[in-house]
Amino acid sequence: MTDTMTPLERTLTALGQKEPDRVPLFLLTTMHGARELNMSIREYFSKGENVVKGQVALQKKYTSDCFYAFFYASAEIEAWGGEVIYRDDGPPNAGAPIIRSLQQIVSIEVPEVSSCNNLEKITSCLRGLARESACRIPVIGVVMSPFSVPVMQMGFEAYLDLIYNEPENFWILMRKNQQFCTEWANVQIEAGANAICYFDPVSSPTCIPPELYRKTGYIVAKETIAGIKGPTATHLASGRTLAIIDDLATTGTVIVGASALEDIGRVKQACNKRLSVLGNLNGIAMRQWTPAEAERVVRETVQKAGPGGGFILSDNHGEIPWQVPDSVITAISDAVKKYGTYPLDG
């Protein structure tokens, strides 16, 4: 149960498809930092320095193996001129769609990352976390994929209508989003992110059929990831993955986030060392777990996906809900040390 590697060494060893000292744990807590600093969620996310302090406190408390510089998904929509709606008990949401007509797809201008004040707090956070890490703890940056961000830009229904009925305008929007996404990812890497989490839920077979993905989200991902100057982890944010694992493995990404809807052992097997697997603790159900239940689920998950490395224990969505109690997160952290130390018990 004694850790002999730094979190960065542990993570890199696992990603190299080898067994480190124990299974890496990426506890993707975001809003919980506000609780640590006794702030409202809105105040917490107003400054990069708050999130640095929050992430450092959370990492120490739960001995997570990463710093997670994710604020909230709608931060990118702010950059595009949209509104963010805060609440006291959950992540800030995107407000009304900013693209309400096909003409706006043509006319909307791609924001320059350097001129977006709301993104500066995130890059400032990354710089702070990189300093705190001192090359010991992986720092994770986040982008919304060009293919998935239109759900916030224009609403899901209008976006599905665009994908199915307006291919020309769809690709105009993709080109604009790719330009923004690539620049934003690279700014985060320059600021100190060791890897970028590429959130792409719309690509999941839960959202669109694999054959449509291959003509759309797959092409977008492959082109975009090629332009990102660092490793990426593709997260389908609770969406299923199995039907497109072979495709994901050729997009250039190195990690796939697995859904709680799928058996993580099957996902690991399908990845076949081409991708590492991140997941797949059920973040929604976690709210009601007892510490004993958390321990049991961690043990089962580690037994299925841990052997041979290539696995990072995490939640299945990329953001642990505000309502998940401290006792459960602590139980998860304790359980990964108890059951995730290599060599694993049969």
Place this chain on the structure above:
Amino acid sequence: MGDTGSSGQGTGGRAGPSPVLGEMEKALLSVDRVKAGKIVTDSCIPGSPFTCLETLIVPALEDVGRRWETGEVALSQVYMSGRICEEIVDTMLPAGDPHRVDQPKMAIAVLEDHHTLGKRIVLSVLRAGGFEVIDYGHGLSVDQLVEKVTRDDVKILLISTLMLPAALRAKEAIARIKTAQPQTKVIIGGAPFNFDPRLWNEVGADAVGHTASDALELVKQMAEGIR
């Protein structure tokens, strides 16, 4: 992910699809409006819209919904299938048709957040099933929802949520609605309920729909019980 709803009450088994039903499903899943329309024209008796709904359109949508729940089809296909069927049914059974209003008053809303796809899918499927549903829109507060439901004396309310905090807020909304109108039935749905099978009971709903077709089946059962 996924926005819609299964049933606390269960929806029952079904024999394998007939060839026409299989063709209809295939047309819907490939988003082929023309073919779906032709199948309806060729196989339904003119002037008997409800027979067509009950033997072809509703079963096709139910199967599509079930296949989404098992991961065989995608949310986009459920959405487009609902839209296509809604368009077809609108030509056979226009909004305001007397057949549609012979039903308990029902309404649908997205509580607190602005993710409307689940509501839109359920609305399409219910309309394609011949029901008239009041659309309260999205981003409603608990106060706004309670006020609308009691003002309109809604008998069946469908609540859609995507984010967990909104799903939890449904508890207060349902409790207040039940206090004001104990006879109102509430069906809840949305991603949080698909990831936590205990949640619908915790918030006090009468039933949960994991797919839009679940919602349709539940509405049919509840409407029969209320009439």
